[in-house]
Amino acid sequence: MSAPVILPPARLGILGGGQLGRMFVQAARTMGYTVTVLDPDPDAPAAEFANLHLCAAFDDAEALRQLADSCAAITTEFENVNAESMRWLAQHTVVSPRGECVAVAQDRIREKTFFQQHGLPVAPFLPVTQADDLDSDLSDYLPGILKTARLGYDGKGQQRVRTAEEARAAWQQLGVPCVLEKMLPLQLEISAIVTRAADGQMAVFPIAENQHHQGILDVTLVPARVSTDLAQAAQQAACRVAAALDYVGVLAVEFFVLEDGLLRVNEMAPRPHNSGHYTLDATVSSQFQQQVRAMCGLPPAATDLLRPVAMLNLLGDVWPGAGTDACREPDWQPLQAEAQGFLHLYGKREARIGRKMAHYNLLADQANTAAERVAVLRDTLL
Numbered sequence: 001m002s003a004p005v006i007l008p009p010a011r012l013g014i015l016g017g018g019q020l021g022r023m024f025v026q027a028a029r030t031m032g033y034t035v036t037v038l039d040p041d042p043d044a045p046a047a048e049f050a051n052l053h054l055c056a057a058f059d060d061a062e063a064l065r066q067l068a069d070s071c072a073a074i075t076t077e078f079e080n081v082n083a084e085s086m087r088w089l090a091q092h093t094v095v096s097p098r099g100e101c102v103a104v105a106q107d108r109i110r111e112k113t114f115f116q117q118h119g120l121p122v123a124p125f126l127p128v129t130q131a132d133d134l135d136s137d138l139s140d141y142l143p144g145i146l147k148t149a150r151l152g153y154d155g156k157g158q159q160r161v162r163t164a165e166e167a168r169a170a171w172q173q174l175g176v177p178c179v180l181e182k183m184l185p186l187q188l189e190i191s192a193i194v195t196r197a198a199d200g201q202m203a204v205f206p207i208a209e210n211q212h213h214q215g216i217l218d219v220t221l222v223p224a225r226v227s228t229d230l231a232q233a234a235q236q237a238a239c240r241v242a243a244a245l246d247y248v249g250v251l252a253v254e255f256f257v258l259e260d261g262l263l264r265v266n267e268m269a270p271r272p273h274n275s276g277h278y279t280l281d282a283t284v285s286s287q288f289q290q291q292v293r294a295m296c297g298l299p300p301a302a303t304d305l306l307r308p309v310a311m312l313n314l315l316g317d318v319w320p321g322a323g324t325d326a327c328r329e330p331d332w333q334p335l336q337a338e339a340q341g342f343l344h345l346y347g348k349r350e351a352r353i354g355r356k357m358a359h360y361n362l363l364a365d366q367a368n369t370a371a372e373r374v375a376v377l378r379d380t381l382l
């Protein structure tokens with residue numbers, strides 16, 4: 001389908017109403033659009049900002065029909081949406097990204113094969129779909145990580161294995177198609193977020209440096225502490241992926257920077273990304289505004305960095321008594337008192353350990369300074 005320009009107050013639809021959906025809805029409504037959210041959770045974080053919340057399953061035929069009939073364009077906030085639902089919607093209205101792109105991103109075997117086919121180096125990996133796949137010589141992949149091909153996120157669905165015996169035992173436990181991936185010596189992790197319009201125009205946000213804690217993104221620093229050449233190589237690689245997929249929308253690509261300085265593509269997400277939340281306060285446009293623009297047939301906005309920034313993820317862990325009846329809201333005073341600090345709460349009622357509840361963007365003259373200050377602020381919460 002060609003890309004008509006969709007102007008406000010047209011209605012836009014989004015599959016998923018978590019925090020990414022919530023920030024999409026906030027951007028879209030500020031830009032003058034009307035928004036329908038489809039999410040089975042009555043307390044979906046996006047619902048309170050949406051004009052309409054369809055509280056139904058993602059493959060609910062009636063809800064999908066209503067979305068298709070009422071929305072000028074539809075997007076998604078997560079990759080595990082039924083690609084079939086997206087293909088069906090695309091027969092009736094404008095859907096971006098295409099279900100086919102989402103299908104590649106939601107399966108590590110397809111995803112890594114796709115990167116390789118397009119000349120983007122990945123960690124050595126072996127698809128494991130049946131037990132005897134692990135009977136061959138595994139020395140190229142060990143020590144390694146066995147990752148489920150589908151539905152893994154935040155380090156879930158992964159097991160580190162040192163020997164072939166451990167790999168076989170781990171596969172028996174996981175019991176689903178996996179990839180066995182060689183453990184690489186990482187210097188750091190970075191990500192690139194690219195927006196591609198229907199006519200092929202692209203704009204990339206500045207490269208983000210990502211620090212994880214227990215498999216979950218903890219801090220993002222921008223600018224990343226890498227050479228200009230490396231940052232450009234990562235931006236170009238992300239653009240190459242988006243172009244090869246004939247992608248429309250916001251695409252996040254995660255990379256490893258190895259100890260010897262080489263770049264390896266890790267994975268992609270067919271949507272705005274946690275490591276792009278800094279764009280809400282630190283760049284000319286945000287990744288959510290870009291998502292709206294791309295689906296509406298508008299050219300990508302400028303992506304220049306206004307100030308160095310550290311983004312701190314705030315998990316349920318900082319809620320005193322998280323996961324119990326005695327759970328309390330943290331004292332936000334120290335964070336709110338910062339003149340260049342911006343708290344984004346997702347409106348989730350229940351704080352649980354490891355649950356993404358909010359993030360905090362702190363701007364400073366240097367990313368390092370911002371990182372030190374968010375670390376101090378986090379300590380005041382804990």
Ligand code: ADP
Nearest residue numbers: 123145152153154155156181182183184212266
């Ligand atoms: P998820 O979908 O859970 O984000 P990833 O593949 O990104 O899965 O893995 C989560 C984290 O595990 C990465 O951010 C990185 O820190 C570590 N990791 C994953 N694969 C490798 C690898 N091949 N070598 C070293 N570390 C890895």
Ligand code: MG
Nearest residue numbers: 154254266267
């Ligand atoms: Mg990842």
